Amino acid sequence: MAETKTFKVFRFNPQTDKKHRFDTFKVPCRPGMTVLQALNYVQENLDGSLAYRSSCREGICGSCAMHINGKYRLACETQISHLSASITIRPMAHMDIIRDLVVDMTPFFEKLKAIKPYLIPGDPDEGAERIQTQDERAYLDYIVDCILCGACYASCAVNGYDDEYLGPAALAKTNRFLMDSRDKADEQRLALVCDEHGVFRCHTLFNCQTVCPKNVDPTANIANLKRQIIARQLNPGFSKKGI
Amino acid sequence: MITSDVIVVGAGLAGLRAALELNRHNVKVAVVTKVHPARSHSVAAQGGINAALRNHPRGKFDSPELHAFDTIKGSDYLADQKAVLKMTTEGIERIYELEHWGAPFSRTEDGRIAQRPFGGAGFPRTCYATDKTGHVLLHTLYEQALKFEAASERADMQIFDEWFVTRLIVYKGTAKGVIALNINTGELEIFAGQAVIWATGGSGRVFGRTSNAYINTGWGMCVPFYEGVPLKDMEFIQFHPTELYTNNVLITEGARGEGGFLLNNRQERFLANYEDSAKAMEMAPRDIVARNMQREILAGRGVEGKYIHLDLRHLGKKKILERLPSIRMHAIHFAGVDPIDQPIPVAPGQHYTMGGLDVNLNTESKVKGFFAAGECACVSVHGSNRLGGNSLLETVVFGKIAGEYASAYFKEGGGTDVPVSFLNQILKEEEDKIIRLLESKGKENHSAIKHELGNAMDLGAGIFREARTMNVSLEKVKELKERYEHIGLNSSGRIANFDLLWAIQLKGSLDLAEVILRGAINRQESRGAQFRTDYPMRDDKNWMKHTVAKWKDGTIHLGYTSVDLSLYKAKKRHY
Structure with missing residues (x-):
């Protein structure tokens, strides 16, 4: 059965925000689910304004590198079951933030x-x-x-x-x-x-x-x-x- | 307004190859792409690219003519034969060119480009770079594009990445550019040019179970469709036999080419039990293998009743690591299975769109100044079933041809000039559409509509089709189209608004779904990838013809055109 995990996701929209924040989302997770699928769940069901890049969902296009629980990884190749119950996601460092998890590469x-x-x-x-x-x-x-x-x-x-x-x-x-x-x-x-x-x-x-x-x-x-x-x-x- | 001589839309293999060709002819080119070139779905191609190089010990007698014959037979005789021969002939030069540009192909013992067997092919002619052929080819063309961009001896070439095209500009029947949204600022811009080359790839996300990337929504095919470029043979959808059962990630045909077995729950190589695959076994073409796998599953002989085992264990660790390293990682990441020790759970799923924008063998369409190449186009070289390894070939062969013909068209004057007032009028229409969508407050969730569409297409337009279920799905699509009119966006703002992008693209998915279903319902026969349980035979008398769909004032009209059968006579397919 689905187990609920907590995702704390970095948010920043330069059009409206002075400062970044972390939003918390509860996501029902099934076996085999990846962090990218969890972000899709958030965007589709909880908050459509969440911005992140994604495409191939199989680790070959390079769109979805982000900082997940202390390490840079591809969201699409990261199994949620390998992470703790609470998952913190940040954008990549050393590059300007366009919005949320999208950085200017x-x-x-x-x-x-x-x-x-x-x-x-x-x-x-x-x-x-x-x-x-x-x-x-x-x-x-x-x-x-x-x-x-x-x-x-x-x-x-x-x-x-x-x-x-x-x-x-x-x-x-x-x-x-x-x-x-x-x-x-x-x-x-x-x-x-x-x-x-x-x-x-x-x-x-x-x-x-x-x-x-x-x-x-x-x-x-x-x-x-x-x-x-x-x-x-x-x-x-x-x-x-x-x- | 950004002005260029020619605008290329899409920066996968076909788009980049077209851009390089234009620039070689000293034509100024702007490449507009919704993702960075390296993110294009060409990157996910695994197994290889076909050409009769004769590098394999068993391929000494191969030739472009035999490659063409295999392709035509594989297409169930719906491919246009002269176009196929053009592809298989020019393909050889294109592959040497990729090698000259630095593509790191795997090598034979004598240091030549390595080739492996693939389905439906008389000889091992699929050139490969381990199981990452698309990745290395896309990166090679991207590297060349950077070289061309930096070069000062030719006209400018510039890649505009993360620009999403919303509209093709057609003035008096002539393509004059596009309107695109800068994803990262949210602003619309006119890209004006004397010709447009379209290379936006496939549309697998119209289905639910597909190997395609999220970006392959079908929008790319619909933008020109709405402006008068017909779509051809859209009912022919390829179902790849071996997609990972868990999430439909592709497991290359190369895995079978290297010797992998397909097993049912009795550990039998069941392909031997079917007439059309008994001889070629795992190397039969995709349509046949996918159908026979599905038959096993439906007959209750699937593993756990649901999937088939792709067994690579007998290949040994060394060969798997050397030739199939990335599909091994896919199996580990997404199915928790290491193919060195365990069979991979696979099932057929949507993989490729044989149909596409209607163009001739010079990539020209009926809209002047509009050219298309790659998966978004239908020349047709794949007919009703594509052979593995021919899609990468199509991108570079016809990408080059598109660049050549568009540059000639440009140099001849490129048709009438378009008044700036007309461009601004179109820009305003697009701006109004975006604002309307951003302010939409309807109750419908567009993501829910997308998932329902995927299910409807999986059910109605899958491997086995019949009038009843297709009509149920068509009704569902009509219902979803109606609901689409009442969606609400739950995000605002113009910067990196992906909610907006997915919502726009869903309209394309819905319209394409209708084209696919109506073409499939009309075609009362089984040919290649379309198998009708209510019409199980191929019917050359009535259906040896291409379906052509046109868009008129928001409705879809079907017609038919003839097939070029000038080289080989249509015969029954046996493998």
């Missing part, structure tokens, strides 16, 4: 754009596919799974005090292209992340690794970028293939 995407997040191949685009061995492709496992949800960015302490810090997702994306055997822009890529707002700003707190819903492990990706930069300083002939 512009800075997140601007930083992604800054690292040239696209393949820069050495050879022209002609003919059939480029050859990439299974081992070369295996480098990209997990890194290419990033869904741009922003959970890592919101969880990162450095993003909290350095507005210009590129953040875990953009840096991991740099490593995704650096480690792609088809990409031929190593120096350019590393130069883009090698200043005081780039990889060396990372404090290796592992927050991004902890929250990433897709096991991208930005922490390890950033560590690799640091290693690549330092190795090149020590040995100018160094190639990424050596790692």
Whole structure:
């Protein structure tokens, strides 16, 4: 039978509110129900004005990252039964609030754009596919799974005090292209992340690794970028293939 | 007012591919999308994208012609044959292009794009990236779009995300742009252009049990429908055999392609007991597998009477982790089952809209300057049943074609100029509609109407159809349409008002539901995905034709057009 759980949800409408508040909703929960389904219940039955993003409801579109009981997670992949009877939901940090749980992700995407997040191949685009061995492709496992949800960015302490810090997702994306055997822009890529707002700003707190819903492990990706930069300083002939 | 040469609506695979093509031709393009491009439903495609690359050891004799034949046979001969051959031929270049742009396809032992077997296909020709093909392709095109946006050597390209299109602007029979609502400010804006490319995806949320994302409401198909673009073959709805029983999340056909079994409650591979699937078994096309699964469940041989087991255990842990990692996580998250140790509970559910906006093989519609591509369009390359792996192919092939033809149309002048007073008039009409909705105080809850609609469609327009239940559902839809006139919003304000957005879109869902049901009731035959228990045979004499629905002054009118059968003769389907 349905068990009722209490949801405390962050609310803020800049048109009418001076200050944020938490609204409390009682939601009947059935086995297998997710936090996103609970939010749907609220919007459909209790308070239609509740604002949050949602789409695929299966953890692949990246719309619904939010702070749920102390941790950034995708609402759609979070089972209510795994949480306590009282559930507190906040929007992602380090980004301006548009309304309730909807934040302005512009800075997140601007930083992604800054690292040239696209393949820069050495050879022209002609003919059939480029050859990439299974081992070369295996480098990209997990890194290419990033869904741009922003959970890592919101969880990162450095993003909290350095507005210009590129953040875990953009840096991991740099490593995704650096480690792609088809990409031929190593120096350019590393130069883009090698200043005081780039990889060396990372404090290796592992927050991004902890929250990433897709096991991208930005922490390890950033560590690799640091290693690549330092190795090149020590040995100018160094190639990424050596790692 | 935002002015561009061409407006693209939707930023999934078809929309982004169209935008890239326009921009390659140095055409200024504005992409208007209600969600950030990476949130588009293309992202959820899993199994792969078909093309006769001949990379698989068993695929050496594959060809675009054989791919076309499989597609046409799979469509139960309702696909337009030259359009299909165009898709299967150009598809090869499109896939190499995606690879050149950085798509991380899985690889064969000799480093080529990996291919796997899929239903209804004579050879393993489905190119894949584990079970996240849609995700990697969408992100690849998004990355290219960012590259194009940043480039200075061409005309501007800009993506306007979280802009919800409320109206297509048609002036003297010519598409001239759209009106869109900035979701995050609540303000309406005119996007004026000399041509419009539509790429808003499918409409699965018209049904209750569907694998589709929440955003696939059907509104995208209805906006042009209301302005004179007909809808074609809307009664053909694909039910995917393997959706997670608990919440209809998709479990890729690739799971069967890799060797998974479908079992009933006696642990039998029951597909062997049906004539139309006895030979191909799990690799029979989706319509056939879905029907035979449903027959097992109806005959009381479902597990717990309700679902079928998809058993992957014999594939072993290594293969599951390597080739099917994300569906494993879906099963764990949403059904509490790890496919390495236990079979996955699955059942058929709505998955794909074969029909759509009526366009020809150049993506042109009867409204000048209006082009459509991807799931929202109906060329038709899928006819009455789509083969797995052909939808991603359709998006990139016809997205490119739409970009090409729209840019040529623009360069030829793009028809008459539209007076600003006309644009402002339409803007005011839309503003009035929004205000009316925001101030509506009716007693009806639009979410309740949405759920009742989903149930009615599941019951009446599901895998097995008959006149009686379809008519019951049609009456229900009419009742819901009436109730929709009396909804009340329980939120106000213009900023990020999702209550308003869902309420607007429900009108589209309701109108589409009527188009689907009326097309299905009229078509007194069984073909592809439409199975009528009261008309169980295909009837080529009377029904080898496309249904075309038109909107006139708020009512729906059905007509028919011919099918292009110029390449292959229609035969009975056996697998």
